Amino acid sequence: MDTLIFLFSDYTFQTVALGSALLGLISGVLGCFAVLRKQSLLGDGISHSALPGVVMAFILLGVKNTEGLLLGAIVSGLLATILMISIVRYTRIKFDSALALVMSVFFGLGLALLTYVQKIPNSNQAGLSRFIFGQASTLLQRDIIVMAVCGVVLLALVVLFWKEFMVFTFDSDFAQTLGFSSQKLNLLLSFMIVVAIIIGLQTVGVILMSAMLITPAVAARQWTNRLGVMVTLSAFFGALSGVAGTAASSLVPKLPTGPSIVVCVSGIVLISILFAPGRGILYRANRRRKNRLLFRMEGGSPDVPTI
Amino acid sequence: MIDMTTKYAVEVEDLTVAYDTKPVLWDIDLKFPKGKLTAIVGPNGAGKSTLIKAIVGLLKPVSGSIRINGETQDLRSLKTRIGYVPQSSSVDWDFPATVESVVLMGCYGKLGWVRRPRKEDYALTRQALKKVGMDDYADRHISQLSGGQQQRVFLARALAQEAEIYFMDEPFKGVDAQTEKAIVQLLKELRDQGKTVIVVHHDLQTVADCRWWPADRSAKFLMMKI
Structure with missing residues (x-):
């Protein structure tokens, strides 16, 4: 207990935990829409596609600070997203194939550029490889402010366009006939997901980022049948695992932060899938067993009207 | 408010709609009378749903014009006037x-x-x-x-x-006889309130008690007044 109190009063820990909590909250909210639109892998695609942007920003602009590198990440993440959407719209290639195609090309390019950059002197301090697996300990107060500002803007957009996002996610054709352009909503939502992913790159890295987007949403879906509750729960799960993961990595020596956050959120999803009332595996198994017993004892009649 | 200046709720002229290079609808001319309940009936793949989707603006036609209440189709001005019921499986x-x-x-x-x-x-x-x-x-x-x-x-x-005009894509699909009756009753009520109702349907038998006329020479489906 004392170690925990000591930990939570530590400045570095506070910074990293706050950053991770913010990241979990934001990706938890936006992940819900990605999951419900059956675009769970979109996050994976975008985050992998951000890598060449990071390296290009370093090569072309010579920047080393996080903001500059993330700007590069946003540009290439967006480019990849637009490319994916266009491939689906103008060819007969389906979304999953378009995603895999764009993602592997961009990530491959990113790795190639990274190898090239590492041969240039002075590049070691740039610490570009931290974007692959993430390095939460490099989070500075400046980075937290950037994350907080982005987070506030993204959450405000979700609140503002709540009804539009809901009807678009449920029935995009119907939304279109109501005058809500699905093209615009699709772009807006994709753009917001890109921003959410980019601000998480420094903490968890391109490879694990998609877990932050999908896992809290999947866990939250098990507990509720209402979109509002799902989004709130998902945000909570994300933030909770951010803090818990940071704490775990501070207490156990050499345990990296990003992966331990992902392990925490995976624990939550596992518990949810097993135990959630209504949808949980154990809950359903138990109900089936009870029903079988009930039918056997009372010889239950099926609830079908006879004509 | 339903203005009576035009007799037709929907007028389709020379409409051609294609998926990729294959046209599904070819040179269709149709008029849907105002305040009536009309069914579009035809076999699978005849282009019934495509026609409806083109009218409500979900599909971009290759050529032709669609007028709703005498005005050219414009999604922004239309959105409060048309009600679209997609197939429930969508x-x-x-x-x-x-x-x-x-x-x-x-x-x-x-x-x-x-x-x-x-x-x-x-x-x-x-x-x-x-x-x-x-x-x-x-x-x-x-x-x-x-x-x-x-x-x-x-x-x-x-x-x-x-809405003033309702477009319904297969509202009777997977529905039992009792529900079908209830839905038909509801549609008739809408018509009696002066609304225009256009329904896509694939089964001729359930709408047997109505007059029908061929929709268009090039169309593979029929229109009928219920």
């Missing part, structure tokens, strides 16, 4: 939403961007649910509905739109 019924929240979506068009539903929208939603006999189900999750109930929820959503 959405994921495991979406986290209650019956009430789905029907409430019918009010979103009138509200426009960003504005939230008001008290009267909730009242309208209740009323629409009552009309389709689903008011006891308002707080149910949509995954607990049967096929016929899903169809009723979609109908209620369209009723909440308070």
Whole structure:
């Protein structure tokens, strides 16, 4: 207990935990829409596609600070997203194939550029490889402010366009006939997901980022049948695992932060899938067993009207 | 308000719609009379749904013009006038939403961007649910509905739109005889209120008691007045 109190009063820990909590909250909210639109892998695609942007920003602009590198990440993440959407719209290639195609090309390019950059002197301090697996300990107060500002803007957009996002996610054709352009909503939502992913790159890295987007949403879906509750729960799960993961990595020596956050959120999803009332595996198994017993004892009649 | 200056609710001229290079509809000329209940009947693949989607603006036609209430089709001005009921199989019924929240979506068009539903929208939603006999189900999750109930929820959503012209894509699909009767009754009520109702249907037998006329020489489907 004392170690925990000591930990939570530590400045570095506070910074990293706050950053991770913010990241979990934001990706938890936006992940819900990605999951419900059956675009769970979109996050994976975008985050992998951000890598060449990071390296290009370093090569072309010579920047080393996080903001500059993330700007590069946003540009290439967006480019990849637009490319994916266009491939689906103008060819007969389906979304999953378009995603895999764009993602592997961009990530491959990113790795190639990274190898090239590492041969240039002075590049070691740039610490570009931290974007692959993430390095939460490099989070500075400046980075937290950037994350907080982005987070506030993204959450405000979700609140503002709540009804539009809901009807678009449920029935995009119907939304279109109501005058809500699905093209615009699709772009807006994709753009917001890109921003959410980019601000998480420094903490968890391109490879694990998609877990932050999908896992809290999947866990939250098990507990509720209402979109509002799902989004709130998902945000909570994300933030909770951010803090818990940071704490775990501070207490156990050499345990990296990003992966331990992902392990925490995976624990939550596992518990949810097993135990959630209504949808949980154990809950359903138990109900089936009870029903079988009930039918056997009372010889239950099926609830079908006879004509 | 329904203005009586034009006799036809929907006028389609020279309409050609294609998926990729293959035209599905070719040079279609059609007129849907105002304040009538009309069915579009034809076999699978005849282009019935395509026609409806082109009229409500979901598909971009290759050529031709569509006039609604005598005005050229423009989504922005149309959104409060048309009510579209898609096939119920077109959405994921495991979406986290209650019956009430789905029907409430019918009010979103009138509200426009960003504005939230008001008290009267909730009242309208209740009323629409009552009309389709689903008011006891308002707080149910949509995954607990049967096929016929899903169809009723979609109908209620369209009723909440308070549109002038309704387009319904296969509202009788997967529905039992009793529900079908209830739906037909509802559609007739809409017609009696002066609304135009256009229904896509694939079964000739259930609409046997009506006059029919060929839609167009190049069309593979029929139109009938019920």
